[in-house]
Amino acid sequence: MSVSPSAEVRAEAESRLAALATPPRALGRLGELGVRMATLQGVVPPRPLADPRLVIFAGDHGVAAHGVSAYPPAITGAMVRTFLAGRAGVSALARAHDVAVRVLDIGVDDDFADLDDEVRAALQAHKVRRSCAPSHLEDALTLDELEQSLAAGRAVAREEIAAGADLLISGDMGIGNTTPAAALVAVLCGLPVETVVGRGTGVDEAGLAHKQSVIETAIARLGDRADSPRDVLAALGSADLAATVGFVQEAAAHRVPVLLDGVISTACALAAEHLSPGCAPWFLAGHLSPEPAHLPALKSLGLEPLLDLGMRLGEGSGAVAAVPLVRSAIALLREVALLSDLLPPDA
Ligand SMILES: O=C(O)c1ccc[n+]([C@@H]2O[C@H](COP(=O)([O-])O)[C@@H](O)[C@H]2O)c1
């Protein structure tokens, strides 16, 4: 259960923003972001970010063997090794912006036998299964696996919060995962598949048409279970996506703000809001991905993305790229003088 952010703190933060030594609304959306951070932290002015943490939930997807991605499933495990080596796109951004990175194998089709025992144990501490099933042929997960995945994500959020996280970021890695993300958004927002299916890593026209038909078949299989968010997530999702749902749900329950990334992260946040309404006020949108499912998912959550750079990498990269904006917004609300301090009382 998520508690709503305090309306009193919000009003206090808005008053402070209005009183700063700037013309009214001159800070635009940065000012609003500062108010948002103060409200979520429950304190005016907001505290500087001390320990933002990214968790990358990695998993493979049965549909990836059925022509929905421009890349082979083996890339998922290869990229997990790249995160561990600190050499992925998000690794560079996270170093630049002082964000801690943790990668977890929730459902990767790889035993990582080449890794050091300690590294492998940490990577697989919350592993649920190997690749989930292809959702156009059978449910991606059993309901037991779904519960296990949600619990895994919730446990990870508790671990990160206990370790000091004051901002959580959800990242994803999984070849094929834009297929379940689009399927979840289509069902949860009630949109036709053709309006939400996108090219992901870059499928061609024929690949896009095929991806659409895979999603349509998967949704047809779902049948009258579409009203149950748990059934939707088990049938169309995956272990790594469900763990992300549990992660953002638990962060909201602990009143820790979550900075969302692209279409996968946001589809999971949408599923979390459907499973436990009231999470969404704790979410912020780092950026807008060109994947067509992203914007409707953000709108349905009432979120406006901070950046729009055409990024579609995943990994948490668009969210990490927005961390300097969050820090800027906090600094403004903390450090700018008040207009009343500038002028003598009778001026
Ligand atoms: O974050 C996004 O919006 C995004 C958009 C397109 C692709 N991706 C990344 O690319 C992979 C999924 O693409 P695909 O084509 O294999 O479904 C997965 O690893 C995601 O992290 C991510």
Ligand SMILES: Cc1cc2nc[nH]c2cc1C
């Ligand atoms: C190389 C590569 C890196 C990625 N990072 C997230 N998804 C990805 C997909 C590919 C193909």
